[in-house]
Amino acid sequence: MTAKCRKCSTPAIIYQPYSGLHLCKKHFFEDVERKAKLTIRRRYPVKKNDVIAVGFSGGKDSSAALLLMHKIFGGRPDIRIVAITIDEGINGYRNHSIEQAREMTKRLGIEHIIKSFKDEYGKTMDELVVEKKMIENHYSEDKKEVGPCSYCGVLRKKILNKTARDIGATKLAIGHNLDDEAQTIMLNHFRGDVERMVRFSAASELDGFIIRMKPLRKIPEKEIALYAYLNDLPMELTACPHSFGALRKEVRRLLNSFETNHPGTKYALVSGYDTLVPLIAQALDISEMKNCQICGEPCNDDVCQACKMLEKKRND
Numbered sequence: 001m002t003a004k005c006r007k008c009s010t011p012a013i014i015y016q017p018y019s020g021l022h023l024c025k026k027h028f029f030e031d032v033e034r035k036a037k038l039t040i041r042r043r044y045p046v047k048k049n050d051v052i053a054v055g056f057s058g059g060k061d062s063s064a065a066l067l068l069m070h071k072i073f074g075g076r077p078d079i080r081i082v083a084i085t086i087d088e089g090i091n092g093y094r095n096h097s098i099e100q101a102r103e104m105t106k107r108l109g110i111e112h113i114i115k116s117f118k119d120e121y122g123k124t125m126d127e128l129v130v131e132k133k134m135i136e137n138h139y140s141e142d143k144k145e146v147g148p149c150s151y152c153g154v155l156r157k158k159i160l161n162k163t164a165r166d167i168g169a170t171k172l173a174i175g176h177n178l179d180d181e182a183q184t185i186m187l188n189h190f191r192g193d194v195e196r197m198v199r200f201s202a203a204s205e206l207d208g209f210i211i212r213m214k215p216l217r218k219i220p221e222k223e224i225a226l227y228a229y230l231n232d233l234p235m236e237l238t239a240c241p242h243s244f245g246a247l248r249k250e251v252r253r254l255l256n257s258f259e260t261n262h263p264g265t266k267y268a269l270v271s272g273y274d275t276l277v278p279l280i281a282q283a284l285d286i287s288e289m290k291n292c293q294i295c296g297e298p299c300n301d302d303v304c305q306a307c308k309m310l311e312k313k314r315n316d
């Protein structure tokens, strides 16, 4: 027998082990939207005349984030929403999702900017993978992972932040879901990287970075996938050919197994971290940011990570 929705008794489409609720499509949508709104209100309250940039890859998470921002703020004439897509230059992968991204912004009538690694750095991700021998050398000598995803993430983040700043954005929304957040927190613990733990959470205007909003950070990945599917949103159809991230995959497996045996683990991890971070930030006093001596972008060293990765020289 099909389980009934706890709120209206029509057939349920999802069971949430961590809440014990069965929900129908209508109440599942309401639940996702309520959680996103609550996260925004508590952590990154939107103000009058805010310009919200949304990092939009065309995959399920960023599509869900964009749709939610559109549903929540699209009707407000004082709020401008701009989708930003970064084309890393990954053949057979990104070109497809960029097409999907274009279609979605057109359908919703949302402004859309596309920037590329090639224009910004003179090289595509595919070219960088070969040039830096990333496939052969996934680990540095001190066993840190330095595969394609480390490069790609840093380089993408830099263009996103810069583009958002150029259009006068006051907030930058990204599609990280609960699983991404819990995995990153665990990874930073495993690496013993306390400073990164704090920076990961606390990007604010003070940092020289635009406030990063993560409206999906309390919603499990499976639910975002279902929400995207039921709303007919773009989904990743192919895997990125450079995807490796062995450590993250291990952490994902570990957390999923914990979640199955102890529902609510991921949520507890993220909530506990939220309580801890302000205390650590105070104790470490790491609020000061510098500007990269090469490109001028905000960073916490003399030269930003992107410039280090691209081995740019001063006055290049």
Ligand code: SF4
Pocket (backbone or CB within 6 Å): 088, 090, 148, 149, 150, 152, 153, 240, 241, 242, 243, 244
């Ligand atoms: S899987 Fe890694 S290399 Fe591929 S797009 Fe994502 S971050 Fe970039």
Ligand SMILES: [Zn+2]
Pocket (backbone or CB within 6 Å): 005, 006, 007, 008, 009, 010, 023, 024, 025, 026, 027
């Ligand atoms: Zn219902």
Ligand SMILES: [Zn+2]
Pocket (backbone or CB within 6 Å): 292, 293, 294, 295, 296, 297, 303, 304, 305, 306, 307, 308
């Ligand atoms: Zn730099």
